[in-house]
Amino acid sequence: MAPASKPKGGSRVKKEGKGDLYRICGVDIPYDPELELDKPKPTPLFPEYKVPASKPLTASEKDQVARFRSLRESIHNGPLYAILGDNVRVGKPGNKAAASFNPFEGMSKYSQRYTKKRRTTPKLDTRPYVLKFFPKELWSILDPTATETNGVIGSGSKGKSLRIPGYEKMDDIDLEISGDEGEEKAKRNPEEDEPLEGEEVDDEFDDVDDGGDYNAEQYFDDGGDDAGDDYDGGGDDGGGGEYF
Amino acid sequence: MSRYASELCVLLVDNLYGELTSRIFQVILREGRLSIPALIHHTGLTPRLVKHGIAVLLQQQLVFWHTSAEDATVYEANTTAAYNLVRAGKYVQIAEEQLGHFAGAVISNLLLLGHARVGDLVQAYGTRSKDKPPLSNGSGSVTDDNVESDVTPKSVHITLHDLLQAGLVSLVNESHFRSDADNRIEAGKVVPAAEYFKNKTKRENEEQREMAILQKLEEWKYPTAPEEEEVEIVNRGKKRRLEDPKESETIKRQRLYLPLVDKVASTAGTAGALRIGHTGALNNDHILRINHDKFAVIMRNRSLVALAEQSICKTTAKVYAEVLRRLESKVRNCKEETGAPDFGDGPELHALPQVSTDDIVAALRHSTDLANAFGNVDASRVNLRQSDHPKRRRRREESDSEDEVMKDGNASRGEEEDEDDSDSEALLTSASSESEEEKGEAEYDPSSSTKTRAKAPENPQLNTIRDHLLLLAQHPYQFLHHFPETPILPEKWTVYFAPLMAHLTHHTLLRTITSRYGLRAARLTRLLSEKGKVDEKNLCSLSLLNQKTMRSYLTALHQAGMIQLQEVPRDNSRNPQRTLYLWFFDIERCKAKMLQETYKSMARCLQRVQVEGDKVKSTVEKASRSDVIGREEEFLGVQEREALRKWREMEDKIWGEVARLDDMVAIMRDF
Known part of the structure; x- marks a missing residue:
């Protein structure tokens, strides 16, 4: 009830014993238009709130963050960073790929050749490991040639060396490029890894196209990879064999 | 471990090492010790992926492992290491400040590689071809660009030696991959049984064994030289001494003293002599890692x-x-x-x-x-009494x-x-x-x-x-x-750090309370911490506030869990009229509360980074395309560049904030 509706010429009539009443044009109204309902005001649901702002970063803090970022960048570019591939089922199935598909940006484009490819499996065969710090059940993936005789750990692959970003040999980098493609190939042929307990592998098989059906979304991906393989001459079946 | 702390650890692992590892880490954190089959069951990943993920986590020491007598290996989360990921930037910065730019780069690489053999590290630095400029990794700005290009194996050795002497890196042994409880059990196995110690009473034997176990744990925690190598030194030492006494002397010295950072440091006189005496080469078989304890110091x-x-x-x-x-x-x-030392004890302080x-x-x-x-004030003009x-x-x-x-x-x-x-x-x-x-x-x-x-x-x-x-x-x-x-x-x-730390903690808590609830709230808290448990009336007169104002502050503080209220009934009826209400400030409780809140806000910050990152995901992806890098002006539109710049700024800001929060955590937890 807005106070503006208060009649100008409305005369005040007092009924005995019943309190104040207003009358507009001779008609009694049963409420008091002068009553200010906004007083006392109800507490606001979302009161004014001053958002505390932090001080801007100092030079040293910025420096610190920059260092962290560059380290993170090199971890992400390194062999150990891995994201979960689309074919991995974890927990509840999220929304299907088709449902979240963006028709404007989701289509395969030529420029996708250049996008950074993320690994779905860490690439462990690029560097030497101190095997005594790992349980035996992991040795097969770290260094397949490792053996233990009388407590002395022997390894057949001596030629591997650590690589530090910025300090690679040039042929190391070439190797890495071909190695990456080799790995992608390995992703498509999981049977070349050690045989695993059946049903888990099936998942991957299901997702692998046998190449028969036309699949627009993978048109360029496949083309690109194949081209790469052809170029490479298929010489990277051995995977880690080239790191000498 | 609290919910927020574990949330934070998982987010950090995710941010640095990717989804695969963080998924596995999360499950290990949630479920406790797990074997690989159990992990496969809980994560729903393939055995191959789980093994690879675990290997990455082990390389970075983010999980402990232990193989029992039945040959079953179980894995356990190393939450300290996971939390310390947030300090990576600080570590690099500290190393740079202390030992120069190249030391910072080495620390950064050690963080990248997990633990590494000295020989491998030196080789990795040595293998770079001299004529090619260092490849920047897309990040470029701070990594290795200003590092002098003449990195020789010797200079790497010297840097590593400096780092080792400063304690910023330390040697690794198996015990670092076991949880504390496992270490204790293992130490118990190594130390002989109580009957071995020939004391009068059984209790003395037990005590001596306990001491021996603690000593063993200490040895493991701060390793000096790999165990098998010690044996080797003894054996080889004999032979060499027969052949060439002088050489064996130097080698022995080098081997025995180099890693003994503390011993060298404590005898300050010999430290310099040693450094000149040795050739600047570390044993190639030493395995190094970041020493988090020293960085905390x-x-x-x-x-x-x-x-x-x-x-x-x-x-x-x-x-x-x-x-x-x-x-x-x-x-x-x-x-x-x-x-360790008791207060009021002179010699202990000495x-x-x-x-x-x-x-x-x-x-x-x-x-x-x-x-x-x-x-400079003339002594005659100083009146000390005025400041009393x-x-x-x-x-x-x-x-x-x-x-x-x-x-x-x-x-x-x-x-x-x-x-x-x-x-x-x-x-x-x-x-x-x-x-x-x-x-x-x-x-x-x-x-x-x-x-x-x-x-x-x-x-x-x-x-x-x-x-x-x-x-x-x-x-x-x-x-x-x-x-x-x-x-x-x-x-x-x-x-004497212990009381000083108490002051530092109190100071930090008060600062937070001041910024959240105002100066008066901080004054009330300080009063309470000084006076102990105080009745409302007394507090009113002590704090020089009127009751109504004071109550509003007290309620806010109480609600936030910073101060507590105790009810003391004056008779058995527990009538509220006849009950004393005492306010008090428990610093330990307040600290714990604040710590959890800090973890929470750190976790929220990281989640915010993710959300904001998803918003500009397509632009970031485009900017990281191999054909775009280096030609951003050409390929990216004005809006895209602007969005990228904003995103970078925002990320910097949030990570800077996380680093500040980490400082608080360090004060309240680590120091």
């Missing part, structure tokens, strides 16, 4: 210096930084001394690492602004008049002063605990300072620096302890 020193700067002044803080830097090599762990005035003077000889920090508490001033005046009557000169006056000062100390810091005579001597500086002035006029800085040091020692926080000069020993200083 350095971070603690930094925050102490900041505290000194806040409570005294910048120049004094500089002097303090120098003292702490001198002591740094002797402190290997923040928690080490806690609980057992702490000390630094002499001459060392500090030698280090600070060339600073120019030391003297300017103090105002009114009550004390009155008392002193009374005693002075007595003095005048006695006409007893200096001796009794000195005593009076001593007594007074110790009183004041007791008032200022209730937890103060320095033995009385030491305090007296520390306070009673004028005569001793004139003495030194007479003795060593050749160094004008000496007195200024001494003044700064005395200022630190006299501060209520007691930044330093002063051991005055004796006929045998030079003047020495030490830092």
